[in-house]
Amino acid sequence: MTDFQKKYGGYLDFFEAALKKYCAEMNDLPSMLAESMRYSLLSGGKRVRPVLFFAALELFGRDFRGEAPLAVALECIHTYSLIHDDLPAMDDDDYRRGNPSNHKVFGEANAILAGDGLLSEACSMLLHEGMRSEAHLMAAACLMDAAGARGMVAGQSADLLYSGKAGSEEELRYIYEHKTGRLLTAPPVMAAILAGGDEASMRRFGRELGMLFQLTDDLLDVKGNGALMGKTAGKDEREGKLTCVKVFGIEKSERLADAAAADCMAILRAYGGRAAFLEDLVRFVRSRDN
Amino acid sequence: MTDFQKKYGGYLDFFEAALKKYCAEMNDLPSMLAESMRYSLLSGGKRVRPVLFFAALELFGRDFRGEAPLAVALECIHTYSLIHDDLPAMDDDDYRRGNPSNHKVFGEANAILAGDGLLSEACSMLLHEGMRSEAHLMAAACLMDAAGARGMVAGQSADLLYSGKAGSEEELRYIYEHKTGRLLTAPPVMAAILAGGDEASMRRFGRELGMLFQLTDDLLDVKGNGALMGKTAGKDEREGKLTCVKVFGIEKSERLADAAAADCMAILRAYGGRAAFLEDLVRFVRSRDN
16 A cells, blocks of 8 residues: 555545544434435545645644544535536436436435535535634635635536537636636635645645546546446537537647646645645546546 | 505615625626526515514614625525425426526526525625624524525425325424524524524524414415416415415414414514514515415
């Protein structure tokens, strides 16, 4: 096991324990609502956003163990977006993380409510976290602004709008930056806010990492193997999604992914050896096969 | 025009102006998302929740004109819930407030995103309002807790669960208290938090008003006229919804509504003449025909 895998595993174990504890406290919710929220929250996934948040806290010398609620809120927001994106009226995906998607198990109505419930719970957690300190309130607002109608929801709306159309590079960049980028930019920026670190450099890092993440995601949809990815491969093209492969072709997309990874590394260089894990995380995202 | 109508109109004019200003600032959103959010936000409605919030602020001697953002967030949350409730997978309602429902105009995918966008925007507004003062943060958390998976979303989930089943009085009370009650209890409690007033009495008042509101809503679905109500009448029975009419019959439901109104009045009596508008508001809810 490499140092990277060991450290990733440590973050993951801590996060999964916090998430399980949170899910165990759902017993006062209507049973169907609790079950459908838990089903998607606990269905695995790489937990890239919480891990990124924890690693950025450590980059700034702060103990990540004190910030579990913000990490759980982050994952609740990511999970709600996946549930709603998979709905028949949206991307109509039957599988997610190797399991039947939420609406395939609980029906559309419960899936809509599970998403609404997760987003609302995240907001409640953020407001209560905001009572801890001014920095927590600022970090919470940073996350919610990233998730909102000017952030992730805007990206999803643009993604719908441009499906089946030719689409330009500018439109692709808008989708990348909003749909994927904003929720990957928020974790390192939140960490900087909490630790008094350099927000601007974390914002640049998050944006490049978001680009890299979505470039490799689009490439995986073409090259990838559905079983490994846990979702249906080749869907983007069938649905006429605006992807980097459509705009640039595979070869140029690979080069752009290399460039985004190099930009991430250049930003991290300023942090010296403390950034070793984040550098490995960039390599991991670049070379992932699921 | 009665004093009540004049005062209601004053609150309404102030609120509609704040809402229009808010909607005018949506120009940086993807056009379809902005349009669908605006469509439902600006489609009229009685604005009972903002008016209740403003009136409760005045009950405690506080100028309501300083609290427009909380009122807008409240209406965004109410509106998101209506958009999602109307979806084909949920209550499948083609009309709302006399107009085609959101998904009939913009399609299901955009309606889901408009709801997500409104809820996210409300959360962002609440977090930013929370930066004004500790009381604002507490009031914001009170609203979000009311809207969430232990509040309104729980009520909607229970409403789905009990549709088409016999259902008990206890289950009906759970739906009433959560689906409708929580978002009508939040405004007067938020006002008490902001003004340092009696939260417990406002919580009791809100709960009774919520009961009254939902009792008259269920009764209107049976007695009412679709054109006046702006939505389809007689739907509850066709869909097997658990309503007071189903559990108690019309006559007992009318008596329960009278009792809830009387309970509201009893709580308001402690506030003397300052509660005149809220007393009229209770009468208005009791006798409404839409």
